[in-house]
Amino acid sequence: MxxxxxxxxxxxxxxxxxxxxxxxxxxxxxxxxxxxxxxxxxxxxxxxxxxxxxxxxxxxxxxxxxxxxxxxxxxxxETDSLHDIIERSFMQRILADDAAPGMQINELELAREIGTGTTSVREFLIRFSRFGLIEKRPNSHWTLKGFTREFALELADVREMFELHSAAEFGRLPKGHQAWADLAAIRDDHHAMLADINQRFRDFSVLDERFHLLIHRASKNRFIADFYDAIAIVFHYHYQWNKTAARERNERAIHEHLDYIAALESGDQAAIEKACRAHLHSARQTLLQSLPQMASESG
Amino acid sequence: MxxxxxxxxxxxxxxxxxxxxxxxxxxxxxxxxxxxxxxxxxxxxxxxxxxxxxxxxxxxxxxxxxxxxxxxxxxxxETDSLHDIIERSFMQRILADDAAPGMQINELELAREIGTGTTSVREFLIRFSRFGLIEKRPNSHWTLKGFTREFALELADVREMFELHSAAEFGRLPKGHQAWADLAAIRDDHHAMLADINQRFRDFSVLDERFHLLIHRASKNRFIADFYDAIAIVFHYHYQWNKTAARERNERAIHEHLDYIAALESGDQAAIEKACRAHLHSARQTLLQSLPQMASESG
DNA sequence: ATTTTGTTTTTTATCTACAATAAACATTTT
DNA sequence: AAAATGTTTATTGTAGATAAAAAACAAAAT
Structure with a gap:
């Protein structure tokens, strides 16, 4: 067909x-x-x-x-797009425990297992390559670089640069801007979640994504926006298969968010930077702790 | 075939x-x-x-x-790879004066003009999309976003964040590291070019790319490296068709590079940041001046 | 035993074809 | 005349096929 x-x-x-x-x-x-x-x-x-x-x-x-x-x-x-099917299937494979970094990725084999043509798989891999988890050797195979500690650190570094920039831009938005209303709504959602944290801590990742997306939109920078899209997808799958979402950790993140939101609303650039850094620092720790503990590898 | x-x-x-x-x-x-x-x-x-x-x-x-x-x-x-042929042909089209932002890009038409199949064109466009110059509407056409002032500003912002980071990392490299020898070689090449600037100012862009690439490699961050690859390709074509490479501008850039190199060699982080900022600021101006002067457009 | 050459198999890069979808054009209705 | 419906055309998304290129395997030579 x-x-x-x-x-x-x-x-x-x-x-x-x-x-x-x-x-x-x-x-x-x-x-x-x-x-x-x-x-x-x-x-x-x-x-x-x-x-x-x-x-x-x-x-x-x-x-x-x-x-x-x-x-x-x-x-x-029957309603899932082929792209989504391939994405899910592929993420499942590369986040599985037996997917060792350095592993070769075979287009034809992948296509057969998913039950699709090679063209779609190829196009998916090309698009996916911008996330930095796979790499192509021309005229030859793709290599899995893997969700390693190095990957997490590199991702976190860029994320911090971008978010500090976006947060500063956010603080400069004019008072009447729609983003302030959106921020207030998200603040209230944080309070609501906190009030019922024992039941709702699992929903935090959705709120987290919504919050950071709002911040990043303030930068009006396509590269920052694209990078955050990539992060969101990678995290979505990563945390879905690595249920390390402890209640305490999410609760702490909510408090950090609230401090961060208060700083943004104050318009004080120094306070914004401080709250942003504090949150990013702990987000980095969370990410690193979610990785399988392994000896640091050469590579 | x-x-x-x-x-x-x-x-x-x-x-x-x-x-x-x-x-x-x-x-x-x-x-x-x-x-x-x-x-x-x-x-x-x-x-x-x-x-x-x-x-x-x-x-x-x-x-x-x-x-x-x-x-x-x-x-x-007969020896050019299809990818290179498509890239050249496409860049020529989108940097041409009649390629207005918002223009639709037709895969089949492009393929016919280049004399190739649609698959290769599609894959090229997907790969190329990470440069932020085109955008896809799902199930529909690609749109040319164009080499606009907005694009240049967004690019410059990210470039500055990344290069400040990389330069700081470079300054922290241990004294025996190969990068210091490479830097010294590049410094000498700058002096050599400066000595014969009237004849050689056109060769500056190659040296410029080599210098910045060396800096960015110090960050050991795949996202930064990838972004610089993208910049290099975009600039390569942009400056090839927009010969604004005035002698004076390149000469000034060489002096900035030499200051920047001296700061790196001093290991003084404050000096590095200052020299890096100074150069990036003027690089931003150069980029903006190379754009066709137009009334600022709405999105 | 390791390296080199000879041979076969696997995999990628690319073309072509075609159904789904979007978009354009023509006609009708308000 | 503007908007809706009816009809046709253009374009995208995907499968399948095939030559080039890579990789694996086997035999021979140092």
């Missing part, structure tokens, strides 16, 4: 789940815009909804006849 | 050009290592050299019969 219609299926599920009986649906371009797909795909969704008897569709008349059930939706395996 | 044998042709040219009549050639693995290719390719080269009557080859006996002439070599169009 040339291409799976996962865009259609995923959007269909999303749209069907939001339907309410007896409501009238908007125009095709509007539906397309809501779903973030082209009108062609929106029409394909309407066509299927109509065929399934979920809506009555006649030109501009689009009425919801019945509420779709779970059986009307496509199973989740 | 599945794949051009450009690796073979390029290596053949390289090896043939270095042959001297009546000398004996080393073993196959050694030739392969010298050329940086596999033994299969090395054997293909020996086979052709033998067929062309340039060498006599019998197992371990490999004697050069005659000096290869220019007519024995493959023409340069």
């Amino acid at each position: 040339a291409r799976q219609n996962t865009v259609f299926k995923e959007a269909y599920n999303r749209y069907a789940a939001a339907l309410r009986t007896d409501t009238a649906l908007p125009s095709e371009p509007e539906i397309a815009a809501q779903l973030g797909v082209s009108r062609s795909t929106a029409r394909a969704i309407l066509t299927r909804l109509s065929e399934e008897g979920i809506i009555r569709w006649n030109k501009r008349q689009k009425t919801v006849l019945r509420q779709p059930t779970d059986r009307d939706l496509f199973p989740s395996e | 599945a794949r051009q044998n450009t690796v073979f042709k390029e290596a053949y040219n390289r090896y043939a050009a270095a042959l001297r009549t009546d000398t004996a050639l080393p073993s196959e693995p050694e030739i392969a290592a010298q050329l940086g290719v596999s033994r299969s390719t090395a054997r293909a080269i020996l086979t052709r050299l033998s067929e062309e009557g340039i060498i006599r080859w019998n197992k371990r006996q490999k004697t050069v019969l005659r000096q290869p002439t220019d007519r024995d070599l493959f023409p340069s169009e």
Whole structure:
């Protein structure tokens, strides 16, 4: 097959789940815009909804006849994009314990195991290479560099440079800027989580990502933004398979965040730098402690 | 065709050009290592050299019969890798005056113009996207973000963060480290160029790249190294098509480099930071002045 | 025993083809 | 006339095939 219609299926599920009986649906371009797909795909969704008897569709008349059930939706395996499937499968492999640094990565083998063509795997690896975890030897194989202590330290160094820069920029945003409102909302979310920390400490990583993303956006620098995207993805998988998210550690991070937020709100650059450094220092420790303890390797 | 044998042709040219009549050639693995290719390719080269009557080859006996002439070599169009061809062609297009920011990039059209398949173009664009000059909308086209003032400023900001870091690290290298010898050599090259500046100011960009690369290697950080690779490529093409390399500007940069080198050699961190900042500030100005003067545009 | 050469297998780089999706164009409706 | 729908075209995403190049294996020579 040339291409799976996962865009259609995923959007269909999303749209069907939001339907309410007896409501009238908007125009095709509007539906397309809501779903973030082209009108062609929106029409394909309407066509299927109509065929399934979920809506009555006649030109501009689009009425919801019945509420779709779970059986009307496509199973989740069919809605994942190939890129996501490859990413998950690949991350699982390289974060697994038996994936030793220096290991060769074979495109064809990977493709076969995932059940996909080599082109997609190649393109994924090229995109993924910017995270610094793999490296290519021209005309030859990819090499796994691995989630090592060196990687963590290099990542942390750049992260600190970027975040100090972004935090300083954040402190210079004009008082009316939307970011201040967003920051206040995140501050409140921190307080809410802290109030129920025993139940909710596992949700911290999502809040953490939201907070740092907000800070980095203040820098308006594409390289910083891209780097943070990379960090977020790597951390997402890393912490998913390395459940070292101790309650105490997250609680401490929340307090650091609150200090950091207070410093930002004060507008005092020296205070911002101090709070930012304090948090980054402990984030670095957390990252290093999450690594498997091994003898330092040459390489 | 599945794949051009450009690796073979390029290596053949390289090896043939270095042959001297009546000398004996080393073993196959050694030739392969010298050329940086596999033994299969090395054997293909020996086979052709033998067929062309340039060498006599019998197992371990490999004697050069005659000096290869220019007519024995493959023409340069046949030795360029597809990646290089696409890169040159693409850079030429996006740095051309009519390439307006926001322009769509069409994979198929690009492939047709370059005379190549779409896969190679796609892979090139994916790799190239990390430079921040183009951006992809999923399931849709690439967009040219362009070599704009914003791009230059964002690049300069990150460059400054990284170089301050690397310079500080450089200053901490132990006295016996190879980098100090390399630095001394580069210092002498600066003095030599300065002595004949009227003739040689055009060669400065090569020296400049060599100098900054040496500094960045001290950081031993893959993200910093990768970023500098990106900068080097972008600048390479940018300055090639924008000949703003005024003699005065390069001369001033050489003096800044010499101050910077002296500071590094002094080991005084405050002096290093000061000299580094001074040079980076003027490098930023040079970059900004090399851009077409335009009204600041909205995003 | 190690290195070199000879031979075969594996893997990558690249092309072509085609379904899904987006985008453009044409017609109809308000 | 502006926006919606209907229809057609262009472009992307992915699979599969194949030559080049690398790598592995086997035999021979030092």
